[in-house]
Amino acid sequence: MKMSYKVLIVEDERKIADAIQIYLQPYGYEVYVVEDFTCVETYFAEVNPHLVLLDVNLPYVDGFYLCRKIRESSAVPILFLSARNGDMEKIMGMDSGADDYMTKPFLLEVLHAKVKALLRRTYGELAHVNPSYLQIGELKLGIETLHLCYRDKEVQDLSKNEWKLLHLLMSKPEQVITREECLTALWDDQTFVDDNTLTVNVTRVRKKLRALGLTDVIETKRGIGYQFHSVLVGVAQ
Known part of the structure; x- marks a missing residue:
């Protein structure tokens, strides 16, 4: 290890x-x-x-x-x-x-x-680079906490699934993440998971990002999944 x-x-x-x-x-x-x-x-x-x-x-x-x-x-x-x-x-x-x-x-x-x-x-x-947070541009997601920070603003009430979803998307900026990947990341056992539940979680994450002044960061790729746009949080393309 x-x-x-x-x-x-x-x-x-x-x-x-x-x-x-x-x-x-x-x-x-x-x-x-x-x-x-x-x-x-x-x-x-x-x-x-x-x-x-x-x-x-x-x-x-x-x-x-x-x-x-x-x-x-x-x-x-x-x-x-x-x-x-x-x-x-x-x-x-x-x-x-x-x-x-x-x-x-x-x-x-x-x-x-x-x-x-x-x-x-x-x-x-x-964890080998920085065990405390995942950072994309000026957006920071706590690795061991449920905190999300952008510039001088902070959201502290992320749910576990909101955190998992953000962690997945921020780990692969600009890549299209399929709905299947998102479902696997959020739930080990998908037997009792309605596909609409993922949509609800994405909506909640977008709401938390808007509270920080960030809009359109997560784009829906119809019929495929989602894409996190790092350029919108202070990362040059």
């Missing part, structure tokens, strides 16, 4: 937490395990992890609640670990803002594969 990623484990079954920590550490991850479940949010802020492994059944509050709280301020990838394997639980997990969902028991090798995929999708090579 070219950089050391911090992984936070929020799991009250200590044997499972220890097994994951022992397995991941030799690969170069900095692995942190929550000890006190009365202050998970505080510990999350202290660690500032690149990825969270979050159990659903926890003392005091459940993982769905904690996921929503984290999403209020961070775009960090979250992978649910749960003994609940029903479709409704998985839907609740995704609706809470999670990126993926694994049911117990699971193979540590499969968990590691998902961890690598989430880190690659979220940070990619950008």
Whole structure:
């Protein structure tokens, strides 16, 4: 690994937490395990992890609640670990803002594969250049936060999917990104996703950009997908 990623484990079954920590550490991850479940949010802020492994059944509050709280301020990838394997639980997990969902028991090798995929999708090579933000011209998108800045203006209430969509489009300026690529980037499991949901997310992103004074940055390519115009945010062609 070219950089050391911090992984936070929020799991009250200590044997499972220890097994994951022992397995991941030799690969170069900095692995942190929550000890006190009365202050998970505080510990999350202290660690500032690149990825969270979050159990659903926890003392005091459940993982769905904690996921929503984290999403209020961070775009960090979250992978649910749960003994609940029903479709409704998985839907609740995704609706809470999670990126993926694994049911117990699971193979540590499969968990590691998902961890690598989430880190690659979220940070990619950008993490080796600047781990704090992705910048196109004068527009900055937080890599670990849900913040979007342009000149002296800032939007702090991006949703996870709005952030994912912007990250995808800004990572490939001037390229036409197909709707299929967008759907894959936003949802691992597209079984319950209506195609119109993508259109709604694009509309919301455009609204956030307009709040910063940016219009026509994302162009719809009818029947194909979308294109991010970097020239409109201060990048010369």
